[in-house]
Amino acid sequence: MRVGLLSLGGVLLIVACGGGGTDPGGGGGGGGGGTLVHAKRVTAGSALVFTPTPQTIPPGDTIFFTFSSAVQHSVIFDAIAGAPADVPITTNATVKVRFLTAGTYDYHCGVHGPSMSGQIKVQ
Numbered sequence: 494m495r496v497g498l499l500s501l502g503g504v505l506l507i508v509a510c511g512g513g514g515t516d517p518g519g520g521g522g523g524g525g526g527g528t529l530v531h532a533k534r535v536t537a538g539s540a541l542v543f544t545p546t547p548q549t550i551p552p553g554d555t556i557f558f559t560f561s562s563a564v565q566h567s568v569i570f571d572a573i574a575g576a577p578a579d580v581p582i583t584t585n586a587t588v589k590v591r592f593l594t595a596g597t598y599d600y601h602c603g604v605h606g607p608s609m610s611g612q613i614k615v616q
């Protein structure tokens with residue numbers, strides 16, 4: 494009796510550790526409210542003011558800039574270290590801006606100029 498060749502299929506399973514570097518707390522996208530405990534809102538509407546201002550949040554938290562009308566506004570931050578990216582001209586939408594670094598961030602509307610301004614304190 495002969496024993497046939499026993500072929501060992503060389504299948505190597507490489508299982509990657511799924512850790513992944515997801516940003517803590519960054520995932521909460523569209524859900525309806527409640528998950529971002531500290532998040533605060535700044536509204537810009539037809540009155541050509543940001544309200545309320547100043548707003549104060551801890552580092553790592555988020556401001557929801559809400560553009561509540563068809564009037565065009567943007568958010569231009571003073572160019573200082575730690576300032577987030579500007580918000581381009583927006584209407585009828587909410588834009589999330591996350592502040593990672595403690596500081597005082599002055600901003601104004603790029604459409605309406607310095608008369609429409611505000612401040613975010615991150616501390």
Ligand SMILES: [Cu+2]
Pocket residue numbers: 541565566567602603604605606609
């Ligand atoms: Cu404006």
